[in-house]
């Protein structure tokens with residue numbers, strides 16, 4: 201049985217150029233039968249508007265810890281309890297570092313720390329950032345704690361370089377999540 205259908209998936213979008221692919225990812229997750237709630241970092245909102253994700257997910261998008269109306273309704277702790285699966289896609293080098301070290305200085309990092317749901321990350325970054333010893337160590341730390349690391353793939357990058365660091369395609373991410381062991 202798949203692990204996406206009828207599941208609550210909290211999709212955390214970070215500030216990388218691959219954020220545009222996460223719009224299609226919302227659609228693919230929905231097609232696979234998931235309920236999707238999107239949270240975005242402040243940087244992510246520079247790449248894709250919350251309105252795009254709201255329209256695709258049918259739910260209002262959370263972008264800040266300091267949203268008084270949202271905190272009065274489904275506050276961040278309640279939101280952290282909601283998902284069966286948390287997926288960070290794209291996962292930036294910055295957010296991977298924060299997750300590895302337990303920082304909680306924005307909505308996405310706080311949700312990832314406050315949830316008991318399994319965490320999967322789909323990194324996307326320039327190949328040098330991915331190859332940097334700091335990123336390598338952060339990813340290994342996350343893996344050692346049971347975080348699933350989906351990709352990245354190798355190929356042409358938005359910066360014009362070729363190498364490892366491309367986010368997996370939305371279909372590949374859904375297929376990996378769907379086949380994930382408990």
Ligand SMILES: Cc1cc2nc3c(=O)[nH]c(=O)nc-3n(C[C@H](O)[C@H](O)[C@H](O)COP(=O)(O)O)c2cc1C
Pocket residue numbers: 213214215216217218241242243244291292293294295324325326329
């Ligand atoms: C045009 C542009 C593209 C970027 N692409 C990436 C990227 O693909 N991966 C990455 O890790 N950072 C990327 N960055 C840098 C991040 O936006 C920056 O580290 C930011 O602080 C990430 O914040 P967040 O992790 O809270 O989303 C990019 C920055 C710019 C201006």
